[in-house]
Amino acid sequence: MLLKREYAHTLLFLALFVYAPSAAQSEENEGADFDADTLEDNIELSLQSFETDDNTPTNAAEPTTTTISTTQLSNNFEVTHNFELTNNLEDARPQLRNIKSMDEKCLESYCYNFHYGRLDEVAFFDIKTEVRINKEATTYDIVNARNYDTLIFENSTFARFPLHLFYAVSIKELDMRNCSIEVVTWECFLMAQNLRILLLSNNRLQVITESTFKYASDLQYLFLDSNRLLQLDSDSFDGLTSLRYLDMSNNRLTQLPKGLFDELTALEELRLDNNRIHTLNNQLFTNNVNLLILSMRDNQLKHIDDNTFRRQSKFIILDIGNNRELRTLVLMLQLQNLIAANCALTRVNIYGYVRNVDLSYNHIQELYFAQPEVLKTLTLRNNSLEQVASLTRATELQVLDLCDNPQLGTLPTPWLASALKRLNLGNCGLQQLPIETIATQPELSFLNVSHNQLREINPQNFKYLEKL
Numbered sequence: 001m002l003l004k005r006e007y008a009h010t011l012l013f014l015a016l017f018v019y020a021p022s023a024a025q026s027e028e029n030e031g032a033d034f035d036a037d038t039l040e041d042n043i044e045l046s047l048q049s050f051e052t053d054d055n056t057p058t059n060a061a062e063p064t065t066t067t068i069s070t071t072q073l074s075n076n077f078e079v080t081h082n083f084e085l086t087n088n089l090e091d092a093r094p095q096l097r098n099i100k101s102m103d104e105k106c107l108e109s110y111c112y113n114f115h116y117g118r119l120d121e122v123a124f125f126d127i128k129t130e131v132r133i134n135k136e137a138t139t140y141d142i143v144n145a146r147n148y149d150t151l152i153f154e155n156s157t158f159a160r161f162p163l164h165l166f167y168a169v170s171i172k173e174l175d176m177r178n179c180s181i182e183v184v185t186w187e188c189f190l191m192a193q194n195l196r197i198l199l200l201s202n203n204r205l206q207v208i209t210e211s212t213f214k215y216a217s218d219l220q221y222l223f224l225d226s227n228r229l230l231q232l233d234s235d236s237f238d239g240l241t242s243l244r245y246l247d248m249s250n251n252r253l254t255q256l257p258k259g260l261f262d263e264l265t266a267l268e269e270l271r272l273d274n275n276r277i278h279t280l281n282n283q284l285f286t287n288n289v290n291l292l293i294l295s296m297r298d299n300q301l302k303h304i305d306d307n308t309f310r311r312q313s314k315f316i317i318l319d320i321g322n323n324r325e326l327r328t329l330v331l332m333l334q335l336q337n338l339i340a341a342n343c344a345l346t347r348v349n350i351y352g353y354v355r356n357v358d359l360s361y362n363h364i365q366e367l368y369f370a371q372p373e374v375l376k377t378l379t380l381r382n383n384s385l386e387q388v389a390s391l392t393r394a395t396e397l398q399v400l401d402l403c404d405n406p407q408l409g410t411l412p413t414p415w416l417a418s419a420l421k422r423l424n425l426g427n428c429g430l431q432q433l434p435i436e437t438i439a440t441q442p443e444l445s446f447l448n449v450s451h452n453q454l455r456e457i458n459p460q461n462f463k464y465l466e467k468l
Helices: 002-030 036-045 070-088 435-439 459-465
Strands: 095-099 110-112 121-125 130-133 140-143 146-154 169-175 197-199 221-223 245-247 269-271 293-295 317-319 328-339 347-358 366-369 377-379 399-401 422-424 446-448
Touching: 435 459
Parallel strands: 095 121, 110 146, 146 169, 169 197, 197 221, 221 245, 245 269, 269 293, 293 317, 317 328, 328 347, 347 366, 347 377, 377 399, 399 422, 422 446
Antiparallel strands: 130 140
């Protein structure tokens, strides 16, 4: 230890000799104080190994004699000093923290109290292959990695997603929610070909770089919700041809780059709620012909290209509600359920077909359905409608809510639709009961005409209201 101390003091002397001019300059420019004790500590620390073992205590090393020239020492210090200056330009390689065993902190499918919360360190699961020799000492067995259907990390922090995890254990479902993860890279998923479900919700991710999940080629469910995602690469999801579910809601995304979903040919459900996305273009979902559900509530959508969803023939739900800057909706759709409530829509033109529609709490003045005969339910409450002529051919319409359209005044005639079961005409500016429409609705069981300007109702018309 004495030899090591003398060696450290030699390093300190030479370092001070080399560092003095730059230290003086630094004091002149920045007023910073030079701490010799700190430098000595740093030099001593540099003698330690780059890798540390979190499971095995470090033993004191035997004294050794080291020969080094002053020229080499000066050059080494200069290189180190230059490296420190360039640290602001690129991150230093994080220090590996070896994990030799999971036995102490993992019980069945749960792992607890792994704490690697600094960006300059990364957990490395260095779990060796176990070899068991039989009682006769003549043969041995190689024990493969443990198999888990599910592995859940609780009360754990990983600033960087751990390395080599999938070499240590074979996992189908990995739950690392609430682990404070800030960085995840493609190296993290080497040997992750058995992974089916990955939960990374409620972490601190800001960026997903290209091909991050490429080696998790059989991944089917990916949860990235409630992070801090700002940026995605067009190749962020390359290789995920089996992915069926993707959740990126509650992030800070402003755009979706062209090609982002191109390789997600099996994608069925995509959730992007509560982001800051402005536009959807025609090329974005070209390859996602199996898409069933898209939810984009609470974004900042201003424009959706007409043919954005032209390839989605299996579409079940499109939810674009609470986009307060969306004023026009002109779409080609083959859709079961459209939700565009609480936007700023003034014009809605739907080509193709849609069965159930909620357009409530907008400012709609113009409304057109190319195939109204397909409609089943239509909610238009709290808009600015003056007429609904396009609905006269809605022969299969069962529920119609026109409440709070005070400028409507009346329903068009003739009204060909005859399947209505519920009709809400509250606060629609009616001066007389639309008896011609009501008389043709044999299945009508609910009628609201409150808050209108009706003066009288002919008692003979009550015969049309027998099922109410």
